[in-house]
Amino acid sequence: MSDQEEAMDTQINKDLYEALMNNDDAKVLDKCASIPKGPLHTVTIHEDTVIHIATYHKKTALVLQLLNMVSATDSHKLTWTNKGGSTILHETATNNKTVDAAREMLRRAPMLLSISNKVGETPLFYAARHGKTKIFKYLHDEVCKSNQGPDLKTFLSRDDKSSILHLAVLSKNYWMAHEIAVRHKHLIHEKDEDNMTPLQLLSSRKLEVCPTNFFKKQIYKLIDPNVEDTSWMLKPLKRLRKQKFACHWARKLITLLVQNDTSWEKTESMFTKQRSKFHQFGKGKSIAQLEELAAQEASKHEPETPLILATKSGCTEVVTEILEQYPQAIEHIDQDGRNILHVAILYRNHEVFDFVVDRKYAKQRLRGKIDNDANTLLHMVGEQREDDEIDADLKGPAYVLKENMQMFKKVKDLTTTLDLFKLNSKLKPAEQMFYENNDKLRMEAKNWMTDNAKNYSIVAVLIATVAFTAAYTIPGGVDKNGQPVFKSSPLFMFFTAADAVSLSAALTSVIIFLNVITSTFKFKDFEGSLILKMDAGIMMLMISLAMLMVAFAATLILTISRGKKWTDITLYVVSFFPVIIFTFAFVGIHKIDASKYYAKFKSILWEPMLSLFSNANPKPAVWYSRPPNPSAHPPSAF
Structure with a gap:
């Protein structure tokens, strides 16, 4: 290409790009009509065509006009891919407003449906990754019409073993994830390159919760999360509806995934490699030996089970669902020899802690256990975490120390008398460990409160x-x-x-x-x-x-x-x-x-x-204004 032609091409790209950015559709159409490749002209340094850019920016009307400019004999050219391997159909998967454009693209070039980009993502997978519901439903229906059995696997996973269910969970589109799990149940057990199942990914972060503001909470209760027409809603109402919709389907997804997950059955032995010690005398390992053993154990670690991950991240809904469906999962022990109470205390998950402690039998079974480092439940309160400094910055060190002190008192009331004297692998009792590890926080709290x-x-x-x-x-x-x-x-x-x-x-x-x-x-x-x-x-x-x-x-x-x-x-x-x-x-x-x-x-x-006035004890008949009806059903939650 000569310098003059290159300069002309650069000017054309500039004019087209500016017209696309400025929503000047007439100029885009005029420019495309005057150049040889028309709407298939590459306009970016990543080799995106004009149709790529118009589709990405949700200009459905413009895209349909540009497609009409491509003759039937040139339909095969619509399969052009940019440097990332994405076709124009991939670009429709980034939003919900281009379903009509996707329908026209597939009518002209059906082979677009099965083309993967450079990381092995088909347009269907791309839609799952972006969490776009409408375009996903359309592409999924089109895929299922022409592909079944082994042929479907190409559309459901990509090169790194991640499935569309993994990506739907990560994109927080829980409705989509629920639909995928129902229609493709085998994906529930699929693992990505990090050996994480969809339920493990879901357990790794907190879910959307209802607002804490009193007035917002009342409005939140009245909103129907499944209403489709939201055009009449104000923006605050739309946000609340979207939040409730996500929370509603997240709970359904959790129930479904937990029903098909028994990872809690794979547990470590209840007898740890450490024995309880009550004094500093006798045989013991040196600090160097302990560090070497810890390094060896760390190298063998696999991803935690959903029960432990949810306890760590504060996803209480997953924990409660697992324990409701499988009460025996309470005895699950992780690779560090810790039960659910150890983890809940370490990560200050008060909801899980209280939920487990309220179950008397579970409390009796778990309270005296020690982990691989001979830590009791009380030792866990004194363990330092990476998030402690962040919490101190956000809440104030005095309030963090107060929470630690209250947790120590709460756990102390739970544990046995012997736990107060047990030494961990570093030969420290729980109380000494707590005071040593929190002394720096105490000094910070003192300075903070004084100032x-x-x-x-x-x-x-x-x-x-x-x-x-x-x-x-x-x-x-x-x-x-x-x-x-x-x-x-x-x-x-x-x-x-x-x-x-x-x-x-x-x-x-x-x-x-x-x-x-x-x-x-x-x-x-x-x-x-x-x-x-x-x-x-x-x-x-x-x-x-x-x-x-x-x-x-x-x-x-x-x-x-x-x-x-x-x-x-x-x-x-x-x-x-x-x-x-x-x-x-x-x-x-x-x-x-x-x-x-x-x-x-x-x-x-x-x-x-x-x-004093509860139904714990029988009441005289005169207490009731009318006879109680035991067959009456409780009011619906919705």
Whole structure:
């Protein structure tokens, strides 16, 4: 190609690419009509044709027009592949808006359906990888029409052994994954190049859960996840519907996959290679020998079973489903000699821990076991994890240490007396190991709480100063008798009360923060008192700030209001706007803590009171307004 021809080709590519990016369909069609290859002209450095790019950008109408420009005698040219081996049909698999384009492509060139790209992905597999439901359904139907038995395997897997079920799970399209598992059951047991089954992939991460916000949760309950026409929905509703749809089908998929999975039966022996020791004397392995053994064990490790993976990742739905369908799976032991309680404690999965402990028989069977390093359940609390530093950054080291202390206490109440004295392979009892491994976190928590308490104290003193000053510079001043001008106004009493509460709360928070700064910061202090003091100090500071805003708003209205309706309404809105914003911001930040306090109140006071009137014991007939109907069915969940 001469320099002049190369320059012309570059200019054509530039014009076509810009027209495609700017949605100038008329210019694209005109350009394609004026060049020899037409819509099959390669426009990118990766050898994508004009139809490739138009399809990728969901321009179905343009794609159909471009296909009409290709003569019937040139239909075989539609099988052109770019440098990645993808055809124009592969590009339709990246979105749901090109089903009509895919139908026309297959009508003109049916061989497109079976062409694989350079990693062995057919268009059907490509659709599964991108999680696009509509195009997947169409391509799947087309594949099943002409291919059955062994011929179907090409379409269901790629070169690295991953199946379309693996990719549907990874793309979080659980409806698609469920349909694939129902229609191609043999894929449930297929393993990818890392020896992972679809259920193991699903167990490796948390699922979508319902919103924590109260109002969103109520809307979430009312939404029908299977509604197809969402054009009338606002974006927030669409997001909630999509979230509920994913959660709904994820649970169905979990039930189906668990029914066909018995990997928990492949377990290590309940008798570990370590024996329990209660003192440091006698024969023992050196640290070098222990490290060598650990390295040898690590080299033999295979992927964990779904039960263990789900416990590690926090996918509680998989764990509960496995244990509901197979209660005997509770005794499964992983390659490190750990049972499910060991893993739940190590990864701080409180839901799984509580679920297992609530089963009395399971608790008795598991609580005294040790792993390959002779660690008891109590040792697991002191084990350090990679996520500890991340949690400390997100939550604050004091709150992480508090959770560790509470977990230690919870596990200590569960374990046997002998577990308190057992030594692990490093000849350390659980309590010593916990304190040694958490000492650095304790120092970080001490510095964090001290710094925060000092900063909060400064803010509280400033608020107290302003509130104290406002008490002696009352709005409107005083009359000749020394009485406040606005004394008879209800807003003046509102101002006085708000200012007094602000001053009192600010001074109280200062006292609390000083108490925190001067604390000893021992481990037991972090279990409850220090965190409670810090939370109480912050709460009082927030109340003080909120009341100061209210006092400001009352002062503004008292001094500026002229009795005109619309002026007063505007003034009220402007005055109380900071209070409203502050309230929502504060509730948003501390809603998790509030839910914890509510749960604690419910468990300590409310539930015991209700238990007095529960159906645990027979009640006199007069207790019932009407005879109970034992045949009545519970209301449907949907």
